[in-house]
Amino acid sequence: MIPASGGLCMFVLVNLKAYPCDPIEVATAAADVSDETGVRVAVAPQAAHLDAVAETGVETWAQHVSPVEHGSHTGSTLAEAAVDAGATGTLLNHSENRLKLADIDGSLDAADRADLETIVCANNPEQIAAAAALGPDAVAVEPPALIGTGTPVSKADPEIVTDAVSAAASVDESVDVLCGAGISTGEDVVSAGELGASGVLLASGVAKADDPRAALEDLVAPLE
Template identity: 40%
Template sequence: MKAPVVVINFKAYQEAEGDRAFRLAKACQKVSSESGVPMAVCPPHLWLGAIARILEMPVYAQSVDPLPPGPGTGFVTPSMLHSTDVAGTLVNHSEHRIPKDDIGKIVEMCSALKLHTCICAETAEEASDLAGFHPNAVAVEPPALIGGNVSVTSADPGIVSGTVDAVKAVDPKVLVYCGAGVKTGDDVKASMDLGANGVLLASGVVKAKDPEQVLRDLISKI
C-alpha cells in the first residue's frame, strides 16, 4: 500500500451519513485512481467496514480504543479493525483527544496487527513528542484553524516546516501531514513545499457541493 498523500476525514458530517458516505468514498477512489495520487478515506465507524470492503484504496478509522478483545461495550478495538479490510486509524484527533499513554498503547497494538497509525498533534512540540511512539505518520493541526477558511500553510507556515524538522529528528521514517483550513491545490502545494508528505482534511471535501471537483483541484499542483 502506497502512503496516502491526501487523507480525507469524513468526521460526523451529515454529508457522510448513509448512502452519501459511500458516494463520497467512491468519488475519492475515482479521483485517486485516475490521477495516480494515493489517497485514504476515514468514514464514520458505522459504515467503516462496509466501505473498506468495496474500495481499492486505504480506509482508516477515525479513532480506535486501546483495548484487547473482550468485555468493552461501545468500544472499537484494533482487533475489530484488523478483522475487516480497514488499513489503519487516526489517533488523538483534536476533536477526539486521548491520554498520551493510550496513544502509545494504540500504536503498539496496531503495529502488531500491521495497521497504520496517524497520530494527530496540535503543535510541533507535541508532534515531536508523539513521534517517539514510531507511528506511520503524524499530522499537525492547530485547533483554531480546523474547519476554517485560512490554511495553516498561510496562517503559520512555520508550524508545518517546524513539525517536519522535529518529527524527522525523532524518526526519519515517520510521515508528516498537515491540516486545518486546507482546501485548495495551492494549500496542498504549499504544505509539500514546506516538507510535508501530504495533507489531512475534512470539510473542504466532505461539505463541498462537488467533492470530486474539489479533490481534482487539491491535487492539481502536486
C-alpha cells in the same frame, strides 16, 4: 509510508468526521480520482461505515482505534474489528478526540498488533516531537483554531509546519509529517509539500462540498 505519485509526492487523507455527507459518494469519488491520477487518496469514515466505504475500493482508514485487546471493552473500537471491516490505517489523537499519552501508546500497540498504518495528530511542533517518539508511521500537525476555517496553517503560520517537520526528524527521521487544518485547495496541498509535509489531512473541504469529486480533483490536480 508515502509512495511516489506524479510530480510532488503527497498523501491526501479525507476525514469524514460525523458530517452529514454520503460516505459512499465521497469514497467512490476518492477511489476514482486516485485511480485516474495515481495520487494516493484515502477516506476515514465513521466506524459503522468502514465496510461499505472499503467496498468502493478506496483506501480506508479508521478515525480511531482504542487501546484495548479482545475482551470486556464495551463501546471501544477494536483494531482487529476495524481491519475486518476493511481499514488499512487509523488516525489517533485527533483534536476532537484527544487521548492521554499512555492511551496513544496503547492505541499504537493495538494498531501494530492488527497491522494498521498509523497517524498521530498533534497541535504543535512540541507535541509532534512527543508523538513521533512513540513510533507511529506518521504524525499530523493541526492547530485546533484553524480546523474547519478554510484558512490553511501553511498560510496562517507556515513555521508551524516547518518546525513540526524538524521536530519529527529530530526524533525519528522515518516518521512522515502531514499538515492539517484548513486545507481545501490544490494550492494548499502544494504549499504543505513545499514546507516539508508528506501529505495533508482534511475534512470539511471535501465532506461539506456540494461536489466532492470536483473538490478532490482540484486538490490533486497539482500533483499529477
